[in-house]
Amino acid sequence: MFKQKLNIDQVKLAKWFSPYGNVDVKAYGQNKALVATSNHYCAKDILRAFKQHNTIYVTYYSVWKHSPVARGLLWTGVLLSGSACVVALLTGDKKT
Structure with a gap:
């Protein structure tokens, strides 16, 4: 789940995360998006790269x-x- 202080820009998120692997971005409301990755390693790389990001919060999805x-x-x-x-x-x- 990804939170951003401003409105979610799906294209921008996809561009940020695409160097780590194949991703699909779906916005949920104004400040949340679900990003599906192609594999576990891609998700781990995104989590590591955006751990200290000042604009968005990245975490594993939990039902x-x-x-x-x-x-x-x-x-x-x-x-x-x-x-x-x-x-x-x-x-x-x-x-x-």
Whole structure:
């Protein structure tokens, strides 16, 4: 995932990253883009080269971190299982 302070320019990103290998750039909103690389080495080279870049932030894509749907499913599961535990504790047999 790549963040830029200004609007994303897909062509500019593709030109910056193309020396490291084949890349596909897709903008997500005004300040995010998903860049697909041709292989793992290309991604590692981009991460290393842009680690200290002053305009953009580069990181590996994580479904749980970057996908709103996956994050929503994760939190729904946490809330449902937590609620089930609380209900089980409150309605359980009380032996004294």
